[in-house]
Amino acid sequence: MSLLEVHNLTIAFGDKKVVDSISFTLEKGSRIGLIGESGSGKSMTSLAIMGLLPDTATVSGSITFEGQELIGLSDREHSHLRGNRMGMVFQEPLTALNPLMRIGKQIAGPLMIHKGASLKDALGSALELCTKVGLPDPDRVLRAYPHQLSGGQRQRIGLAIALACEPALLIADEPTTALDVTVQREVLNLINTLVDQEGSSLVFVTHDLPVVSIMTENIAVMQLGQIVENATVASLFHAPKHEYSQRLINAARVAEDAFSGTGGIK
Amino acid sequence: MKKAMKGNISLITGSVMVAITFSLLILSFIWTPHDPLEVTPDDSFAGISSKHFLGADKLGRDILSQIIVGSRVTLLVAALAVTIAMTLGVSAGITIAVASRKLQAPMVYAVNIALAFPAALLAIILAAVYGASTLTAVSAIGLATAAAVAQVTRRTAYGILASDYVLAAHACGASTWRIIRKHVMPNLRASLLIQASAVVSVSVLAESSLSYLGLGTPPPAPSWGRMLAGSQQYIFVNPLLAIWPGIAIVIVVLGFNLVGDGVREVFDPTLRRSDS
Numbered sequence: 001m002s003l004l005e006v007h008n009l010t011i012a013f014g015d016k017k018v019v020d021s022i023s024f025t026l027e028k029g030s031r032i033g034l035i036g037e038s039g040s041g042k043s044m045t046s047l048a049i050m051g052l053l054p055d056t057a058t059v060s061g062s063i064t065f066e067g068q069e070l071i072g073l074s075d076r077e078h079s080h081l082r083g084n085r086m087g088m089v090f091q092e093p094l095t096a097l098n099p100l101m102r103i104g105k106q107i108a109g110p111l112m113i114h115k116g117a118s119l120k121d122a123l124g125s126a127l128e129l130c131t132k133v134g135l136p137d138p139d140r141v142l143r144a145y146p147h148q149l150s151g152g153q154r155q156r157i158g159l160a161i162a163l164a165c166e167p168a169l170l171i172a173d174e175p176t177t178a179l180d181v182t183v184q185r186e187v188l189n190l191i192n193t194l195v196d197q198e199g200s201s202l203v204f205v206t207h208d209l210p211v212v213s214i215m216t217e218n219i220a221v222m223q224l225g226q227i228v229e230n231a232t233v234a235s236l237f238h239a240p241k242h243e244y245s246q247r248l249i250n251a252a253r254v255a256e257d258a259f260s261g262t263g264g265i266k
Numbered sequence: 267m268k269k270a271m272k273g274n275i276s277l278i279t280g281s282v283m284v285a286i287t288f289s290l291l292i293l294s295f296i297w298t299p300h301d302p303l304e305v306t307p308d309d310s311f312a313g314i315s316s317k318h319f320l321g322a323d324k325l326g327r328d329i330l331s332q333i334i335v336g337s338r339v340t341l342l343v344a345a346l347a348v349t350i351a352m353t354l355g356v357s358a359g360i361t362i363a364v365a366s367r368k369l370q371a372p373m374v375y376a377v378n379i380a381l382a383f384p385a386a387l388l389a390i391i392l393a394a395v396y397g398a399s400t401l402t403a404v405s406a407i408g409l410a411t412a413a414a415v416a417q418v419t420r421r422t423a424y425g426i427l428a429s430d431y432v433l434a435a436h437a438c439g440a441s442t443w444r445i446i447r448k449h450v451m452p453n454l455r456a457s458l459l460i461q462a463s464a465v466v467s468v469s470v471l472a473e474s475s476l477s478y479l480g481l482g483t484p485p486p487a488p489s490w491g492r493m494l495a496g497s498q499q500y501i502f503v504n505p506l507l508a509i510w511p512g513i514a515i516v517i518v519v520l521g522f523n524l525v526g527d528g529v530r531e532v533f534d535p536t537l538r539r540s541d542s
Binding site: 084096 | 366367429430431433434435436437438439440441444448449452453455533534535536
């Protein structure tokens, strides 16, 4: 049994389909990259898995997670899975943290909700998690407010929160887009290491081909709500089947050429 | 907290002003220079003297004593109106913000109707049914301002509920109740403080107007609003008569506003200069 099976998933707002009958499967411990431009439906797909779509959305098709059908699941039942069996890292690490709550309590949250831990125990685990995500001086970090940390540190906190309950599935929605380029690589490496360590599966959402190729072997290219190509990184680079995949590769090559001095943007 | 007070001019000034008002309240139960209701025709319109520190009104009643005792009505009005307005307004505002789309519309209409209903009319109705008293005035003020509080709370809560950190909290499996307690309430706090201090100001002023119209505290109990109203016809003969209760009202209103502003600064960690 696969960990996650998405079958003919369609998400519509009124008459407008933002995700149009997409299907993919994810085995336990494996990874998939969802790549596409903004509006291609990749974020909506991840929100649908988490059960966080706005109530104006109509969803059809099927998403099974650990053998359980998620579509039609009540919000209450879905909330038992969120932050527990499935965790999510968001794009903008500053706004994804409550500005008035100390970091310690924010990391402790999912442990208190799902594991019934006391605040004291949860804060103890939060300290370990901070060390695990490579934050220096974790004692100080737990007492800090989000605005007192750097972007990279905040995203490490986001990761600590998502991984607090050791989820089977981690969804990372453009986790490095809002970060400095120099910090991006560090955070990607951290996600790589931790996902391996925990044996979690990963859905990595991005619009950046070089980034996704660091994170995963399998890529689903999305455009206008559909998966237009499903391939491995290697085969996509060598023989893209879809015109849009070709454009993504060209865009990545421009950057590469600029570095190697063989051209770039003319 | 001590650290936060340092350099916070609004909070310090406001606290001093509020403290003055509360000292008057305490003093009113212990000592007043004269019986505030004692009529002495010889002292009619007496100026500032060693007998009457702030002078006396037409009936020769001591102004200072009336101001001291009048603080009771003012602070009672402020406390009750804030309690009524904030309790009703905040719970209604949050309920509407988290309610399902279908339920929201009628509730918003109800708040808008309440908002459009004039407070003075409500005060007249209550006074007609129960007889004019401080309590009917306060209920009218509280109910009328509750609608405004609900409106602002609902809008602010919408913004908070649409924020990324609430989405992130949902992604952690937090229940609606937990999100209200841990995320909505703390982030509403700054806005609520401002609203509460505004309600204090509005209610003190409104009680003054209602008393002036005969819909509030009935005579002879001293009230700053009625003192102000009573002095109106002698404003050119004896302007000091209007100035004293005026100053008292300004001190309360300004004091609570400054405290509200200053406390907001203390509660917002991003406005603090040093950590924890």
